[in-house]
Amino acid sequence: MIESNKVKKILYGGDYNPEQWPEDIWEEDMRMFRLANIDVVTLNVFNWAMLQPQEDVYDFSKLDKIMDMVRTNGLKVCMATSTAAHPAWMARKYPDILRTEHNGIRRKFGSRHNSCPNSPTYRKYSVLLAEKLADRYKDYDNIVAWHVSNEYGGECYCGNCEKAFRTWLTEKYGTIEELNRVWNMSFWGHTLYDFEDVVAPNMQSEEFLWDTVRTNFQGISLDYRRFMSDSMLSCYRMEYEVLKKHMPDVQVTTNLMGFYKPLDYQKWARYMDFVSWDNYPSFDTPVSESAMNHELMRGLKQGKPFALMEQTPGVSNWQSFCTLKRPGVMRLLSYQAIAHGADTVMFFQMRRSIGACEKYHSAVIDHAGHENTRVFREVAKLGKELSKIGSQILGTRTSAKAAIVMDWDNWWASGYSAGPSRLIDYKKEIFCYYRAFYENNIPVDIISVTDDLSPYRLVTAPLLYMCKEGFDEKLCAYVKDGGSFLTTYFSGYVEDHDLVITGGYPGKLRDILGIWVEESDAIPEGKHNSFLYKDETYPAEVLCDLLHLEGAEALSRYQEDFYAGMPVLTVNRYGKGRSYYAATRSNPDFYRTFIKDICEETGIPSLLETPEGIAPGIEISRRENETAEFLFILNHNDEAVDLTLTLNAPSTDILSESTYLPGASITVPGKDVVVLKRVK
């Protein structure tokens, strides 16, 4: 979250680009911000060309004016560094700054995310700009955060990147022999004799398009992903350092994008003072998927509250079908962010631009230019409400007893795998399990393989294809000590370099799971095997492991094909704990039931057990601190839902200020939310 020592409340605002508008409109903006209880603006996101019109000339005059106006109007500033798009003259003078695409073609000036992260020119001038900004505005005490660059992304395959990749590899592996080993270069006679032999893996070398980008050498492509993430992280860190040098007390972040595959955010987060992210659900994104994104973002810094840096107040411009956010939905999704750990709620953007590709992206102030719009009214209403809530939620935490392990290396590696099925989808597999917790109203953290497992009673690691150095030992200790562990098919196959662990799948997890997976049968799209669980038949899709019990017990067995009768769900008692294995993919009904059962067995309660069972479309989340707990009940349905509260103490909805006794009935209107506060 963005911390302000002036405004003790959920900060509320968004991206503001007055430099795109004539100055006579600025005062009108201020008036409307006041109407909507806006208290923070993100400034200077894309101004490099304005700030450095020539190589030796910097011009801060307009930004000075903007900064002064904003300060005068009592607004906090989230200050961006403008380095997400370089100036046109720089591209013309120093073409090394231009990215080379995956097909090998160098770009010209244009677009954004357009700088090669290993360009000497980019690194020199981006850091210099950040430094000049920090130095110039260091005395503005309304700067509450730094926002480095913007939505980092944009891979490059140029000669400078190849050089930097060779250096990165030399540092990581030391010798060419070790590089040959970890990439298995004796295959297809690819043995290298010199680091200079290394080329970037793209369409010109090892990669190709099939259903998505595929590669001949998973090890090379995987390392290039790591290298690219590190290259951009290094750009971020260079800016971070100079900002901190001048304003050591202001927190620095960059806006992330949820499940964004190219960047290993878990590694990035170590170098961010707080996490912020941009939430743009598509017209058909389930609300549970948005919730999962929030969980991931919260987990990046072990539960520390984060900032919702961007969301659209009404409509996005880049979707196939830009459906409107229905009345109440913007507010509901804002509370969803808060419910999952956000302490800041911001929009992209404050005033809608009139030209280029985002002009049909919604804004607080629409093209109509006045406050008499549905969108503005909803923004203002929420602004008033957040002011009323004040500081009480700030800093509260989610306390989960269940965790899902998510790991970028696993996402990359399982995605590059040649075989066993193109339907293998790491994010989708995680979502299958996440949704099961979500639908059971059971809080869950999304953690990395380096996080502490001890707070959890159940650790789920779907598709743990790559079991990284030390993680197997950590899991063993955790389960031995009484924890429960759940994993799935296509787990434990490889070590950190995507080299198979021989001796039988699932490799280093074989002992803890008590099974041996001899073979795996890919199920073509639209087909399935099946299994029985608690008298219900469920489909077995994507992949079916043919496994043998080596200590584990079968909870269910396949019903069809030549491997009918083989175990498909197993549990292994290991030390004081248990390890579960799901040898296939099934459907949401199965996951909901299965997770419910495991949670019951491991003593993880639902946040709200209603006598009527769980109501579809109702989302429950909880934040708490030493003195109080806040139970968020969100109703994503169009219609009102009645719930009987099985709470054990009186609670007060901090929005309506109604108080509910234990066992009371509560009606949550459609697209509405209650936040029940209970003092501990």
Next chain:
Amino acid sequence: MIESNKVKKILYGGDYNPEQWPEDIWEEDMRMFRLANIDVVTLNVFNWAMLQPQEDVYDFSKLDKIMDMVRTNGLKVCMATSTAAHPAWMARKYPDILRTEHNGIRRKFGSRHNSCPNSPTYRKYSVLLAEKLADRYKDYDNIVAWHVSNEYGGECYCGNCEKAFRTWLTEKYGTIEELNRVWNMSFWGHTLYDFEDVVAPNMQSEEFLWDTVRTNFQGISLDYRRFMSDSMLSCYRMEYEVLKKHMPDVQVTTNLMGFYKPLDYQKWARYMDFVSWDNYPSFDTPVSESAMNHELMRGLKQGKPFALMEQTPGVSNWQSFCTLKRPGVMRLLSYQAIAHGADTVMFFQMRRSIGACEKYHSAVIDHAGHENTRVFREVAKLGKELSKIGSQILGTRTSAKAAIVMDWDNWWASGYSAGPSRLIDYKKEIFCYYRAFYENNIPVDIISVTDDLSPYRLVTAPLLYMCKEGFDEKLCAYVKDGGSFLTTYFSGYVEDHDLVITGGYPGKLRDILGIWVEESDAIPEGKHNSFLYKDETYPAEVLCDLLHLEGAEALSRYQEDFYAGMPVLTVNRYGKGRSYYAATRSNPDFYRTFIKDICEETGIPSLLETPEGIAPGIEISRRENETAEFLFILNHNDEAVDLTLTLNAPSTDILSESTYLPGASITVPGKDVVVLKRVK
């Protein structure tokens, strides 16, 4: 049309390439042309390599022979300039003539439309060739038209084009500040400091593939489309000038291609003496869409008769499924062209080639080589008929009281828009309305925004996304003066540079329409809202405006979703006229009914009201001059249709010479046509 002072009839012939054949076959061609009443041939379409075998050598010997033979045989000539494909040696010697693709890769020699329109080499030698041709053949009085190049097309993104683009921009905008303004370059920090900073918008810079080519900067891409159209037009005009210098009395054209998106034909037509075009319906093209293409082509020169320069006599070669033109269909589509304004009917081609990619395209003389084919017999029958008709139709005009506005800038700009829906389709929207007129047998012109509106009682401008400078005022004057105007959702948003007109949609059209469109909801593919019109429920698809009445009256309201009850069809009384607004896309039944009603209200009659109502598959069109009118009744059905004629005077079918009294019944056989002449 092609005018000949020798043959006063609809000229009949086609592309003839004797240089691809041994000379001993030429006399046989002449014999067969006579059999088929062929009187005109297009010569010299692709002979540059033959005519200029080396840089300093020209060789007209074979073309001389061909010209003499053709003249001797009494044939008129439509003389092409051969500049649509440069010689191989030129590509090798002067690579600047080779186009650079949208992906940034320069082409090698090959294909056609292969010259960069801004290549100095191309411009020098294409004009020189045209001049040499004009000078050499200026005394051939059987040349009835010049045919410059062929089916212009082929965009380029090379360095020469970038240079020329910078010049074009400098001339248009004067200063870099103005360029930054119109392209909104403060967005994403794209501000330019020098025209030299401009690069072509392609895959290397601002454009990318989504469902089609998309762009980050609509303004840049839009100007590049204009520039490319202008670049090719400039090539055309340079040839035009030298041709006219030598043969001032012969009309000059180039063959267009109907709704061809890359070139702004409305601008081109100003520099063409008459319009000619190539009509190649696909196996699944509705006949009404062919009719719409004819209407567009006729409108380019304000109703002046045009030439059908190419059509296949039987089968096209390049379609997915090259279905045969059924018996009678070639004749029927030829009369369709005439019915909509053609005074010339020509084929591609006279003799079918034996090699390369068009060898399975049908020709008058097939690979069989003799006259005993179905295709030849149909060609000969039509030839005889056109000779019999003589001059009576020549020069007659269509007189329409309804018009549809079509504008290339709008096609480009709405296609580049990021949001609100990828289903937005300018041509399709126009077709929705065109088809409604067509099915009601109501003549309609397709006009440009610069055309005079006063001849019309109803002007329809679907998807008038960009309301160009002055057009709003013209519309206001027109409606004030009693005209009716109809437009749709996603209209009035931007001015000429794709910058949004702030203050509320539909911008400058808000007053005339009496509405304010606050928001627009994109409807995902396969979904719909609905509305009631005249007791029928119709779907609302693609986009649903949420609009407020500001003087207009609602004709219908949405039935579903949170905006149920909001207006979806409106009419506004404005001055002496009316403005209609359709806030969504609906289905053909709706448009047919809605247009019928508006036409009745505005006093625009159907060409043929039959007691039985309008027969599906029957197409009615009319041409007339001071002394006579010709009513074309085309039956696209396989079966005969009986009609009762509600004409007010006796008419004679100029094909069958049958005469019909008012109120008479007429049977039009399947795939047949009658042309009823009524003397005024």
Next chain:
Amino acid sequence: MIESNKVKKILYGGDYNPEQWPEDIWEEDMRMFRLANIDVVTLNVFNWAMLQPQEDVYDFSKLDKIMDMVRTNGLKVCMATSTAAHPAWMARKYPDILRTEHNGIRRKFGSRHNSCPNSPTYRKYSVLLAEKLADRYKDYDNIVAWHVSNEYGGECYCGNCEKAFRTWLTEKYGTIEELNRVWNMSFWGHTLYDFEDVVAPNMQSEEFLWDTVRTNFQGISLDYRRFMSDSMLSCYRMEYEVLKKHMPDVQVTTNLMGFYKPLDYQKWARYMDFVSWDNYPSFDTPVSESAMNHELMRGLKQGKPFALMEQTPGVSNWQSFCTLKRPGVMRLLSYQAIAHGADTVMFFQMRRSIGACEKYHSAVIDHAGHENTRVFREVAKLGKELSKIGSQILGTRTSAKAAIVMDWDNWWASGYSAGPSRLIDYKKEIFCYYRAFYENNIPVDIISVTDDLSPYRLVTAPLLYMCKEGFDEKLCAYVKDGGSFLTTYFSGYVEDHDLVITGGYPGKLRDILGIWVEESDAIPEGKHNSFLYKDETYPAEVLCDLLHLEGAEALSRYQEDFYAGMPVLTVNRYGKGRSYYAATRSNPDFYRTFIKDICEETGIPSLLETPEGIAPGIEISRRENETAEFLFILNHNDEAVDLTLTLNAPSTDILSESTYLPGASITVPGKDVVVLKRVK
């Protein structure tokens, strides 16, 4: 097949890459090979980088060790030359070795099949390596075959290829005038004046993507296909020559890939001592299609037994859905190969690799590393069985009275055709006919246009689009002499350069077929015409010829559309024989019936007529020599099938050693096979 003068049996083994493993694992490999009765290994497939670590340094030390170990363990060696992937240093030092893609972009180091076949560097060093190998290992008498390179492929469009193409063309056509003639370069003014004007046909010149790669000039693209196939063949032949120089008695091959479009295997086979190929059916490949591939491979050397060089023992890694080979299926498909002419059965690969893209491809020794796997058990069982069978099948031949003509030029040319339908598919059309023979249990050879027709009673040439020089005369002589001939729509159109034979389709086949095809109507996907054959109605799809009888007799006529009543199936008595024509595409039921009837008429019996008729899923094939015949009965069903044998002599199943009398019943279990031997 691979011939060994030591082991008189079906050789059994596969690709073995011990250099990818530590040496301590090698002895374990030897142990497991013995367990599985493995007697041959393919070595050294991808070792170039190991063998030539620097330009002037060769290092055979590890290969020496491997060769010695293998010899010591009594294994035969199929010795590869390692030239299918060049070393990384070579790509860095000599970039001419890198291929240029179809889009014009040059590759970097990576992948395999990565060498430009016209690279001077590649040719120099690949041949040198082959020579060094042959010289070094010439005294290893356990080398039973040479395996040049691996699965040749990988087209190139670089400058060296363009130069070599010009030389190839000069040699073939002599003069630029002749080149212009055969490519029909007067079309679109493409006339060349110098061989230097020639460029490679790719995305930069004449080719483009539509549903697949298409071209403007079929002649150019066709010659480039021939040239590319020849270029790689030339590389192969250079290695062949040096291998034979040193080991004249060892047979040389390269592993082919069945219906592999880029290479004209019929031309290649002339330079191969025996044919070997890699059989990788996909999860949805019909077994009949695998059988067709075997037939094609066997036909390449006129029936000589071939080697199954690669198959997966369990699962492939590169498919969309890598389904397991069901229990018994690996064995069944191995016998299918033998049944169709294989004398060698080999796997890719012996031990599963741990890194890069084939690590999830099955192997005899799995990642588990021991013999207790289903796959190993099945391999070992088959190994034992093949040892037991011994030499009795070796060298036996298939004797077929029916042949299908397959011709690479026809595959290429019909695929490049612009029109009449994108559904035209040469391989699919051949399969329609092949499957009909297969389902009737009628042996059929797949032959080339240069093969002798006299052994056959029926020659089928589906889609004989290009009737090459002399083949029409050969067909005439064959039919006059009593043979039966069957061809289809889109036949006889062009000569060897894809130039249409004028005068009426099907060109030079018109006389023999007694028909004239005036027009052809493409049928859009999902639509059909129909015809009646023996009281059953069958669909007419893809293309419907409108033909006239010129001596032939109609066997059936269209039922629909304007050409209802025109002939769709015809037969023409010609000399002592008959010519059949199928003017359209129909369904499997039709082909099965039609081929059955023609075979009955021409006196070609089924291999096994059972009283119950033909059982689906049963495949019958026969091999024989002077003394015995072997009838293979394969049951591809999951369930057992009972058959009544209509054999005329007692037979013994060489697998089970059961003997069956004429008229006996036999039960073939599901996924099982019997091989009935009958002594002549």
